[in-house]
Amino acid sequence: MKSKTIFKAIDIVLLLAAFGVAIAVDLVMPVGLPATVLKKGAVFAVVAVSMNLLNGFTGLFSLGQAGFMLLGAYTYAIFSIPLEARASVYYMQDHVAGFLNVVELPVVVAMIAAGAVAAIFAFLIGLPVLRLKSDYLAIATLGFAEIVGAFAKWEMLGPITNAPNPLVNYPKFSKVTTYFVAAGICIAIIALLVRSTYGRAFKAIRDDEIAAEAMGINLAKHKMISFVTSSFFAGVGGAMLAMFQSKAQANSFNTALTYEILLIVVIGGIGSLSGSVIASFLYIACSEWWLRFLDTPDVIPGLTRNGFRLVVFSAVIMVIVLFFRRGLMGDKEFSTERLVKGSKQFVKDIQDRKARKAKEVN
Amino acid sequence: MNITIDHILAGISVGGQYALIAIGYTMVYGILRLINFAHGDVFMASGLIIVYLTTAMPLQYAIPIVLLLTVMLGFLIERAAYKPLRAAPRMSVMISAIGVSYLIQNLALYITGGLPQTYPAIPWISDSITIFGAVTKRVTIITPILTAILIVLLVALIRYTKIGMAMRAVSKDFETSQLMGIKINRVISTTFVIGSLLAAVGSLLYFTSYQSVVPTSGSMPGLKAFVAAVFGGIGSIPGAVIGAFIIGICENLIKSSTDFSIFSDAFTFALLIVVLCVRPTGLFGEKSIDKV
Numbered sequence: 001m002k003s004k005t006i007f008k009a010i011d012i013v014l015l016l017a018a019f020g021v022a023i024a025v026d027l028v029m030p031v032g033l034p035a036t037v038l039k040k041g042a043v044f045a046v047v048a049v050s051m052n053l054l055n056g057f058t059g060l061f062s063l064g065q066a067g068f069m070l071l072g073a074y075t076y077a078i079f080s081i082p083l084e085a086r087a088s089v090y091y092m093q094d095h096v097a098g099f100l101n102v103v104e105l106p107v108v109v110a111m112i113a114a115g116a117v118a119a120i121f122a123f124l125i126g127l128p129v130l131r132l133k134s135d136y137l138a139i140a141t142l143g144f145a146e147i148v149g150a151f152a153k154w155e156m157l158g159p160i161t162n163a164p165n166p167l168v169n170y171p172k173f174s175k176v177t178t179y180f181v182a183a184g185i186c187i188a189i190i191a192l193l194v195r196s197t198y199g200r201a202f203k204a205i206r207d208d209e210i211a212a213e214a215m216g217i218n219l220a221k222h223k224m225i226s227f228v229t230s231s232f233f234a235g236v237g238g239a240m241l242a243m244f245q246s247k248a249q250a251n252s253f254n255t256a257l258t259y260e261i262l263l264i265v266v267i268g269g270i271g272s273l274s275g276s277v278i279a280s281f282l283y284i285a286c287s288e289w290w291l292r293f294l295d296t297p298d299v300i301p302g303l304t305r306n307g308f309r310l311v312v313f314s315a316v317i318m319v320i321v322l323f324f325r326r327g328l329m330g331d332k333e334f335s336t337e338r339l340v341k342g343s344k345q346f347v348k349d350i351q352d353r354k355a356r357k358a359k360e361v362n
Numbered sequence: 363m364n365i366t367i368d369h370i371l372a373g374i375s376v377g378g379q380y381a382l383i384a385i386g387y388t389m390v391y392g393i394l395r396l397i398n399f400a401h402g403d404v405f406m407a408s409g410l411i412i413v414y415l416t417t418a419m420p421l422q423y424a425i426p427i428v429l430l431l432t433v434m435l436g437f438l439i440e441r442a443a444y445k446p447l448r449a450a451p452r453m454s455v456m457i458s459a460i461g462v463s464y465l466i467q468n469l470a471l472y473i474t475g476g477l478p479q480t481y482p483a484i485p486w487i488s489d490s491i492t493i494f495g496a497v498t499k500r501v502t503i504i505t506p507i508l509t510a511i512l513i514v515l516l517v518a519l520i521r522y523t524k525i526g527m528a529m530r531a532v533s534k535d536f537e538t539s540q541l542m543g544i545k546i547n548r549v550i551s552t553t554f555v556i557g558s559l560l561a562a563v564g565s566l567l568y569f570t571s572y573q574s575v576v577p578t579s580g581s582m583p584g585l586k587a588f589v590a591a592v593f594g595g596i597g598s599i600p601g602a603v604i605g606a607f608i609i610g611i612c613e614n615l616i617k618s619s620t621d622f623s624i625f626s627d628a629f630t631f632a633l634l635i636v637v638l639c640v641r642p643t644g645l646f647g648e649k650s651i652d653k654v
Contacts, residue, residue, distance in 0.1 A: 061453055128639040134452055135397050139588065140638055143631025146585075150628035156621060255581065259460055266457055307472035314465035321461045322446055325454055 007337035022180040033289045038176045041281035042183040043240040048264045048276040049187050050233035056271035058226040059206030061138045063258050067145030070253035072114035072235025073242035077167035080110035085169045097159045111239045118235025119228045126227045152250035166249035275329030367494050369614040371502050377610025378505035382564030383587035384602040386557025392533040392597035399459040402584015403466040408432040408565040409575040416482040429562045436558025470577035478574040488570050501570045589634045595644030
């Protein structure tokens, strides 16, 4: 009992340490690779966790994440560009939609609006689409993301979306800590949802739809809650990604982005929130920082040049998909207790094996 | 008026090319219940291979070699990425397919250095001709004819040969056919070989009318061909072909209108969502019942 409290305390300390790192980076090195990695990692953590809620906890294989992120990014950008800056953003358009001249939302409200718009669209598309089974759902949501992308690029909507030009000049978070706090709030809400009765219902649906329904779980309702919540946070994540990229453009929210997030979820472990968070930071750190050298010509003569990093990356991902299907965490959450007990067990296993071998030799 | 004929011709041509890809999807889905996301990238890889081959040898050698290499690629993907996951849940196999697609695209990006590769002009089929007063390439006319011939051959193969019978049995009931002594891995490999071969032919025809290949140029035709397969009723070959022609023609008609041309891709997916909701089995699909 007592050791449990100690382990819990260590967990909390580790969590606080993560925020400590963010503050430290802000103080010591506000510009540079570590700051970039932490910011982008936080954004991807939100989106990966939201995707995991759907794919890992509810068993709904959806590939529409990029579409909801795009809705979030555009909503945030459109409503948060300062009124006086609007003219300079929309200068290519003949006219702009009337409400753009009056409505300006503060950052936090615009972020919530971003999530809300994504959630509303999720509800509307979810009505027909959520009846579909596994791979049909995947392809339908993928198609939805493509449709959203086409609308965002449509010049007839230019007075609102500034198509075909990107949206710029909206307020952005400048500090790593802000990104961390925003991401932390989003992830905490999802974690609470997963641990509630709703979360248990989601898992029941994932494990066996028919059994879950027989136990009195309303499938349509719970699938919809999961889908809408996931999309809400994908929208907020999209708004954060827009801040990080400092321009919102439909082209960057493509299918490749969805695949990237899916692979992060797989690396972290389908059904583990902490796994998704850890994997996001690892993935971003590798792709933006640690493995950058692979793209520099002639580090390994004749082999490393532009694009080699991505080849190594995708090969590693294939290895994970094929041989370590459980990812980093499987469907367990991170806890110091499990880590310590696990490593004790591991050491013991090795000792046992050694002892057995020694016996066999004798 | 000419514009319309132009677009319908282009639509029929693209439709034939989609049909050749769609068959690969529909056959694999019929047997493994897997959306082979990498199929579109095999199609793209086939286009890249011929670009590199023609720099080293004349076209009459390059074409048979590219067909062979594409078939090998399809076979290898199945063996390396799908076979180890035979017992795994369907989601894992699909993720593996996405992983393969990601790998092929990144490899292509690395090899080409991100530059679009100019597709070699294939003499005779890329010559210009005039029909109904519309100028087009000869490939536009050849595609539907070639597609029809290949499909007749394929249907004959499935209906009258032993391996075809095995394929039909496996797609009806995976486990029972295994118990009946059908070598399941051989059947699956054959399916991938046929699918890749048709994709290679499709890529020869498709890229002739597009002139250049980039690493992502396989993903959109791939997805559209999949939609065509679903539209026609997944698992049904005639369904996939008809679906592909309908999508090819509609897409080109949308492209012809100035205001809505951006929706030519989105239309396909809107059609998909509508079809899945109204008639999930597609035009010619069989009804399947999930048992507890």
